[in-house]
Amino acid sequence: MSSHGIRDRVAIVGMGCTAFGELWDKGLDDLIVDASTDAFTAAGVTKDDVDAYWLGTAQSGMSGITLARPLQLEGKPVSRVENYCTTGSEALRAAAYAVASGAYDMAMAVGAEKVKDSGYQGLNANNPPNDGTGRTLTAAAMFSMVAPAYAQKYGVDLDQLSDVLATISAKNHYNGARNPRAQFRREVSKETIRSSPRVAGGLGVFDCAGVADGAAAAIVVRAEDALRYTDKPLYIKALGFSTGSGSGLIDPGYDYTHFPECEAAAADAYAQAGITDPRRQLAFAEVHDCFTPTELVLMEDLGFAERGTAWKEVLAGTFALDGELPINPDGGLKSFGHPVGASGLRMFFECWLQLRGEATPERQISTDRTLALTHNLGGYPGEMVSFVSVVGTELG
Amino acid sequence: MRGIIATAGYVPYRRLARPSVAAFVGTGGGKGTRSVASHDEDTTTMGVEAARSVLRSVPALSPGALWFATATPAYLDKTNATAVHAALRLPSDVAALDFGGALRSGMGALLTAMAGTGTVLVVLSDQRDGLPGGADESFGGDGAAAVVIGDDGPGSPVVAEFLGAASATDEFLDRWRTPGDRRSRTWEERFGETRYLPLGREAFARALKDAGIEAAQVDWLVVTGMHGRATKAVAAKLGPGAEAVADDLSGSVGQTGTAHPGLVLSSVLERSTPGQIIAVVHLADGADALVLRVTEGRAGWVPDRTVDEQVASGAELPYGRYLSWRQMLTPEPPRRPEPARVSASAAGRSEDWKFAFVGSRDHGSGAVHLPPARISMEGGALDDMEPLPMADVRGTVVTFTVDRLAYSPSPPVVFAVVDFDGGGRFPVELTDVDAEALAIGDRVEMTFRRLFTADGIHDYFWKARPVRHRDPVPDGPPPKS
Numbered sequence: 001m002s003s004h005g006i007r008d009r010v011a012i013v014g015m016g017c018t019a020f021g022e023l024w025d026k027g028l029d030d031l032i033v034d035a036s037t038d039a040f041t042a043a044g045v046t047k048d049d050v051d052a053y054w055l056g057t058a059q060s061g062m063s064g065i066t067l068a069r070p071l072q073l074e075g076k077p078v079s080r081v082e083n084y085c086t087t088g089s090e091a092l093r094a095a096a097y098a099v100a101s102g103a104y105d106m107a108m109a110v111g112a113e114k115v116k117d118s119g120y121q122g123l124n125a126n127n128p129p130n131d132g133t134g135r136t137l138t139a140a141a142m143f144s145m146v147a148p149a150y151a152q153k154y155g156v157d158l159d160q161l162s163d164v165l166a167t168i169s170a171k172n173h174y175n176g177a178r179n180p181r182a183q184f185r186r187e188v189s190k191e192t193i194r195s196s197p198r199v200a201g202g203l204g205v206f207d208c209a210g211v212a213d214g215a216a217a218a219i220v221v222r223a224e225d226a227l228r229y230t231d232k233p234l235y236i237k238a239l240g241f242s243t244g245s246g247s248g249l250i251d252p253g254y255d256y257t258h259f260p261e262c263e264a265a266a267a268d269a270y271a272q273a274g275i276t277d278p279r280r281q282l283a284f285a286e287v288h289d290c291f292t293p294t295e296l297v298l299m300e301d302l303g304f305a306e307r308g309t310a311w312k313e314v315l316a317g318t319f320a321l322d323g324e325l326p327i328n329p330d331g332g333l334k335s336f337g338h339p340v341g342a343s344g345l346r347m348f349f350e351c352w353l354q355l356r357g358e359a360t361p362e363r364q365i366s367t368d369r370t371l372a373l374t375h376n377l378g379g380y381p382g383e384m385v386s387f388v389s390v391v392g393t394e395l396g
Numbered sequence: 397m398r399g400i401i402a403t404a405g406y407v408p409y410r411r412l413a414r415p416s417v418a419a420f421v422g423t424g425g426g427k428g429t430r431s432v433a434s435h436d437e438d439t440t441t442m443g444v445e446a447a448r449s450v451l452r453s454v455p456a457l458s459p460g461a462l463w464f465a466t467a468t469p470a471y472l473d474k475t476n477a478t479a480v481h482a483a484l485r486l487p488s489d490v491a492a493l494d495f496g497g498a499l500r501s502g503m504g505a506l507l508t509a510m511a512g513t514g515t516v517l518v519v520l521s522d523q524r525d526g527l528p529g530g531a532d533e534s535f536g537g538d539g540a541a542a543v544v545i546g547d548d549g550p551g552s553p554v555v556a557e558f559l560g561a562a563s564a565t566d567e568f569l570d571r572w573r574t575p576g577d578r579r580s581r582t583w584e585e586r587f588g589e590t591r592y593l594p595l596g597r598e599a600f601a602r603a604l605k606d607a608g609i610e611a612a613q614v615d616w617l618v619v620t621g622m623h624g625r626a627t628k629a630v631a632a633k634l635g636p637g638a639e640a641v642a643d644d645l646s647g648s649v650g651q652t653g654t655a656h657p658g659l660v661l662s663s664v665l666e667r668s669t670p671g672q673i674i675a676v677v678h679l680a681d682g683a684d685a686l687v688l689r690v691t692e693g694r695a696g697w698v699p700d701r702t703v704d705e706q707v708a709s710g711a712e713l714p715y716g717r718y719l720s721w722r723q724m725l726t727p728e729p730p731r732r733p734e735p736a737r738v739s740a741s742a743a744g745r746s747e748d749w750k751f752a753f754v755g756s757r758d759h760g761s762g763a764v765h766l767p768p769a770r771i772s773m774e775g776g777a778l779d780d781m782e783p784l785p786m787a788d789v790r791g792t793v794v795t796f797t798v799d800r801l802a803y804s805p806s807p808p809v810v811f812a813v814v815d816f817d818g819g820g821r822f823p824v825e826l827t828d829v830d831a832e833a834l835a836i837g838d839r840v841e842m843t844f845r846r847l848f849t850a851d852g853i854h855d856y857f858w859k860a861r862p863v864r865h866r867d868p869v870p871d872g873p874p875p876k877s
Contacts, residue, residue: 121731122801131746132738132847132855133767135823137811141799145813148836149795201797247773250766252821256795256813382823 003240005272006100008395011226011233012218014043017349020214020337021183028060028114029070031215035342036071036110039217043229047071050219051104053078056091056111057341059126067110084378085288086241087111088216088344089387093239095220105221111346112215113339122211123340139290140208142380144201146293149256154308162202164311165292166190169206171320172289172328176335178321178363183210183337207292212337216345218352223395232356234348237371237390240269248382261386262301262377269388270303275371278303282390283369284326284354286347288377289333299327302375302388321363329354329363344387347374355393370394397548398510399688400556401457403662404450405703406442406521406540407649408433409828409861410713414534420715424529430650432713433538435721435806436827436845436859439466439521440476442540442655444483444844447519449700450542451484452788456551459517459544462486463509465495465502466521467654470846470854472496472575479856480519482751483844485785499571499622500680502654506543507684510558515546522653524622525578528724532580535624537650541658553693556665556674558686560607564599565682566591571622578723585625592626593633595683600634600675603685611635614687615672616664618642620656621679630677648707657686663703670694701865709864711830721806732803737851748783753842753858755820756781764820784820786842790863791816793838798831805848814840814860828861839863 016038018031026034032055040046053076055067064078083090088111095107118124122138151161170190176182188206196204219229226233242264248254266278275281287302289295299310304325305318313319319327330336330350333343351372353359371392378385410432417425433442443464451457462484464477477492486492495501502520509516520543524536548554570588573580582588596619604611617640619631624646631641642664644651652659657678664674668690676686719725748754749767756768758781763774766786771778796812810826812834826834827845840860847855 118733119731120733124733127736129736129739129742131742131750132735133746133750133857135811136735136802136847137799137809137823138732138801140801141797141809141811144797144799145795152836198798199801200799245773249823250764250821251773252794252815252819254821 003268003272005238006096007237007272008223008235009100010096010220010236011223012236012348012352012391013221013226013229013233014039014045014219015217015349015352016042017181017216017346018214019181020212020339020346022116023213024116026213028112031114031213032067032070032110032112035112035215035217039108039219043219045106045219045229047073050076050106050108052076052095052098052107054091054094054107054109055080056082056087056109056344057113058082058084058087060112060114060341084385085290085340086344086376086378086385086387087341088346089374089376089389090344092218092345092348093241093387095218096236096239099220099222105225106219108217108219109345110215110217111342111344113341114213115211115339116213138200139380140203141200143291143294144203145256146297146381147202150293150297153255153257154311156311161311162194163190164296164314165207166193167314168289168292168295169193169334172332172334175321175329175363176331178360179330179336180360182331182335183212184331184335203291209290209333210335210337212339214337214339214342214346216342216349218345218348232393234352234355234391234393235395237392238269238272238388240265240272240388241386242268243385244383246383254382256381258297259301259377259381259384259386261384262298262375265386265388266302269390273390275390278373279325281369281371282325283367283372284329284365285373285375286328286330286350287332287375289328290338295327295332298375302373321365326365329359329365344374344376347376348391351391355391397554397557398546399554399558400665401515401544401546401552401554402450402454402697403541403543403658403665404446404453404700405659405662405706406446406449407431407703407706407710408437408442408538409710410434411710412715412718413712416715417529417534421529424534426534428647429710430534431537431539431710432718432721433523434827436847438470438846438854439468439523439540440470440479441844441846441856442538443519443521443542444480446521446540446542447480447484447517448787450517450544452700453698454544454552457515457544459486460490460514461516462490462492462519463495463505463516464492464519464521465505465654467497467499467501468523469494469496479751482747485748485752485754498681499653500678500682500684503657503678503680503684506545506658507561507563507686509545510561510686515544518543518545518658520655520658522655524651524653525722527579528719535646535651537652539649539652539659540655541662543658543661553696554691555694555697556688556690559609559689560603560687561685562599562602562606563682563684564595566595588623589626589629592621592623592679592683593629596630596677596679597634599683599685600677603675603687607687609673609687613673614640614675616640616642616668616674618644618657618660618664618674618676619679620644620651620660622651622653623679626679630679634677645707659703665690666699666702666704668694705865730801730803730807732801734803735848735850735855737853738855750857752785753787755784755786757784762819764816766820766822786816786820787858789816789818790839790841791860793834793836793840795836796826796834810834812840812860825859826861827859
């Protein structure tokens with residue numbers, strides 16, 4: 001039993017990503033067409049060149065028809081996948097493995113979500129018929145339990161932790177303000193963040209990801225074919241994935257200060273990619289900052305900081321745009337917005353821009369380091385799916 | 397010897413201070429408080445709490461029948477006693493029957509069980525509504541009582557012997573409510589009083605005769621009924637002196653209608669000593685009277701939690717919140733979708749989990765699974781678990797949060813991760829709680845509640861609430877004051 005990975009066997013040769021936001025004038029089909037068309041253009045191919053398609057959408061549609069109809073794909077194999085908030089990453093994973101297996105020459109992953117047609121705040125799950133005994137708590141409430149647990153375990157004063165969380169939010173807003181596709185393009189002060197209305201526990205509005213519509217798309221081919229489509233392909237170094245058994249919710253041993261699924265996905269990805277010191281080997285990382293305490297804990301789960309020290313690193317600016325390891329240079333879920341099915345691919349899109357030196361100048365990170373990481377999770381503390389990828393611009 | 401083997405009352409946690417009514421409405425109210433069922437309680441859930449309590453005080457006993465009486469049933473057509481039956485995990489050969497509709501049905505169920513055979517668990521429950529500022533709103537109360545009636549036996553002695561009973565019946569209009577109405581209507585007060593006085597006297601006299609007891613021998617006289625003037629007048633004129641007239645809880649709990657004879661009887665029995673005579677008279681479309689003698693067995697019976705304890709541990713509810721709980725006022729809800737209706741077949745498959753909070757424990761590892769599982773989270777053994785009833789196991793708050801966005805009939809949702817004594821963890825909603833007073837390490841107990849109603853289907857499940865009564869766990873932390 002091993003996870004062998006597909007290091008350097010598949011490359012991304014074209015990507016597209018719409019602006020994210022409350023896109024009242026765009027439907028799901030528009031978002032799909034816009035992101036897909038940009039990806040076709042970037043790779044210099046047409047929809048007919050692509051052999052197989054995967055659509056990631058959590059709740060905006062069912063079956064491959066949801067993608068085949070707007071793109072008018074005729075007779076192609078098209079599947080819809082869903083895996084909570086890792087749905088977009090799951091689509092890319094399927095496309096990459098399909099090409100790596102030799103089944104297809106070219107595959108495409110599209111992630112799309114139309115969230116803002118529901119008329120409700122936040123994200124809402126459509127649960128299957130059930131016995132009425134399940135939790136009806138919001139994700140914000142579940143993740144809000146992380147902050148006090150972390151503070152207690154590591155002896156951090158709650159007020160100081162609140163400052164740490166506000167620093168994370170302010171950093172993501174700072175980055176998002178420099179990203180023309182982001183939902184919130186405005187810097188926000190820590191004071192504003194800390195005094196925002198409470199949503200759940202100690203979490204305020206500015207501790208929560210933006211709820212947005214959007215879509216992103218990627219086209220993958222065998223690595224050896226990549227230069228036929230672009231002179232700057234993004235090679236897939238690792239695709240790590242870990243699904244918890246859900247037992248964290250009922251296991252008295254779980255303490256809400258770490259996410260074992262994320263640690264496992266990272267360990268798998270680092271092994272696949274041959275990464276031993278992520279903090280020094282990665283140019284930057286895109287992580288799933290659904291709530292500010294999530295990003296804090298992820299810094300430790302992903303090995304960017306020692307256990308119990310991430311809060312100090314945050315305050316020291318380690319993860320700022322000009323820091324040692326920039327985190328979420330595109331603004332993250334907080335500022336870029338979180339269209340569930342698109343978010344995983346949106347993270348790859350930032351890698352596509354940054355590693356190729358194509359990000360807007362005010363947020364462009366040095367391309368001296370050629371590797372980047374994306375981390376995408378779904379679910380809640382104790383009951384989670386987690387994805388970690390590593391991509392790079394060089395083979396070997 | 398036949399009679400009462402045990403009783404228990406259930407008084408919900410919240411109280412409406414009657415003076416707060418006039419401050420809001422401009423009229424009505426009065427002195428003292430009334431009990432208020434939480435937004436997640438109904439007559440079925442309150443009945444479950446009373447029944448759990450009475451059975452905890454006589455662990456060796458298994459009732460042969462369950463009778464549930466209320467004038468405010470959660471369901472019509474569908475039997476409500478079956479949910480109580482499921483929550484108590486009674487065997488399927490125990491009939492669960494509703495005595496429905498009228499305020500007289502509770503007392504009627506008690507008399508019928510006394511005159512019958514076998515061991516009967518009689519559960520009385522009621523939730524009294526009235527329009528804002530009206531007399532019923534202030535005079536009424538919410539609560540339940542459970543009375544186990546049967547023959548004297550080893551391990552479950554009769555604590556109050558049934559000596560005699562009588563009824564006096566008459567057809568007249570004093571109080572009525574047509575199906576679907578929230579409010580009751582009443583005729584001019586004096587008319588009912590002139591009817592109830594002779595009916596109460598007649599029933600009481602015949603019950604005493606049946607019991608072979610003189611009025612002067614009665615140590616505790618309980619008179620209940622929704623006609624306040626009539627109950628007072630009857631209590632004063634029946635013969636036992638004023639000192640024998642029991643506190644009918646109208647100042648603290650209010651009149652809980654169908655449940656009230658059982659609730660006051662329970663509070664009296666909890667304070668009684670062997671040899672005392674208790675008489676109960678209930679005025680509702682006639683009068684029913686019951687005479688009991690407290691036995692020597694009373695000395696060995698320890699009530700689970702007394703009515704007095706529960707009356708003392710209540711907390712005030714603002715009038716505005718009371719009105720919203722009674723659907724008299726509709727506050728702005730969170731902008732979240734309301735839950736979908738419960739699936740009948742899914743609920744049926746998980747009856748023990750949903751209604752009785754029964755998890756499972758892996759034989760090999762001892763790992764506790766809530767809800768029950770087939771494959772163990774430790775060791776991975778397949779189908780090697782035993783059912784683990786957790787409803788009466790207390791726990792400790794590990795961490796908690798307040799969710800201001802989640803759907804709730806009464807936001808915000810207070811939610812905690814609870815570790816149970818002896819193993820097992822469950823993240824669960826808290827109820828009867830003041831979030832500001834909650835702390836990590838607080839002790840909680842499970843309580844049967846109605847989560848929401850969709851498509852007319854009530855979603856019954858369990859929540860946790862702070863422990864406010866004696867903790868049965870040896871050396872366990874003391875209850876929160």
